[in-house]
Amino acid sequence: MVATFQLRTDGNRAIDITDEVVKAVTESGVREGVAVVSLPHTTASVGIISFPDPLGLVDVMDEVNRWIPTRIDFKHQHDTPQDAAGHVKSTLIGTSLSLIVTDGAPLLGHSQKVYFMEHDGPRNRQFHVQVVGQ
Numbered sequence: 333m334v335a336t337f338q339l340r341t342d343g344n345r346a347i348d349i350t351d352e353v354v355k356a357v358t359e360s361g362v363r364e365g366v367a368v369v370s371l372p373h374t375t376a377s378v379g380i381i382s383f384p385d386p387l388g389l390v391d392v393m394d395e396v397n398r399w400i401p402t403r404i405d406f407k408h409q410h411d412t413p414q415d416a417a418g419h420v421k422s423t424l425i426g427t428s429l430s431l432i433v434t435d436g437a438p439l440l441g442h443s444q445k446v447y448f449m450e451h452d453g454p455r456n457r458q459f460h461v462q463v464v465g466q
Contacts, residue, residue, distance in 0.1 A: 333360055334462045341453035344397065346381060346389045349459065350445040353431070353438055356461035363436045365465010370428045375418030375452035377425035378459065383445040393449065396421055418451035425449065433465055 335356035339347060349369070357367050369378050382388050406416035429446065432439040440446075448459060 334460050335359065336458055336460050338456070338458050339448065341376075341448075341450035341455050341457055343453050344450055345393055345453075346447040346449045348383065348445050349378075349448045350440070352459075353446050353461055357433055357438055357463050358436065360463035361436075362433055362463045362465040365433045365463060367431045367433050367438055367461055367463045368428060369431070369446060370460045370462070371448070371457075372460070373427065373455075373457060374422055375415060375450075376455075376457060377422045377427055377449045377451065378429045379425055379447055379449060380429070380440070380444050381447045382443045384443050389447070396425070396449070396451075400424070415452050421449075421451040433463060 335352075337349070337352045337356075339349070341347060353367065353369055371378055381392055400417050400420045402417045406420075431446075438446075448457065450457070
């Protein structure tokens with residue numbers, strides 16, 4: 333089973349999608365296995381970030397933007413310079429994430445959450461979660 337979720341991003345920031353991932357795992361009925369979160373986008377990425385301090389999210393996105401700034405000298409200029417930078421960010425961070433499922437829930441640390449990272453927003457986006465196991 334693949335669960336698909338829709339979201340609207342409002343700019344270049346990280347959005348907590350942990351509840352949706354947990355919902356997909358719970359509804360799958362899998363007790364022990366693996367959950368894969370996958371994005372069908374080339375200017376967004378997915379990752380695990382610490383959540384207790386919301387400024388940590390800002391730090392992560394600020395650093396990603398510092399490493400790969402929006403600039404006009406990218407060779408690829410599909411829509412905008414932001415689009416080109418988004419492709420690089422997405423490639424480096426990744427568009428999928430695997431999580432261990434145990435006791436019917438994703439195995440995350442006490443301060444970990446799953447985040448959708450937008451690099452070319454605002455956009456209408458989606459992500460998929462597939463859970464396999466027993």
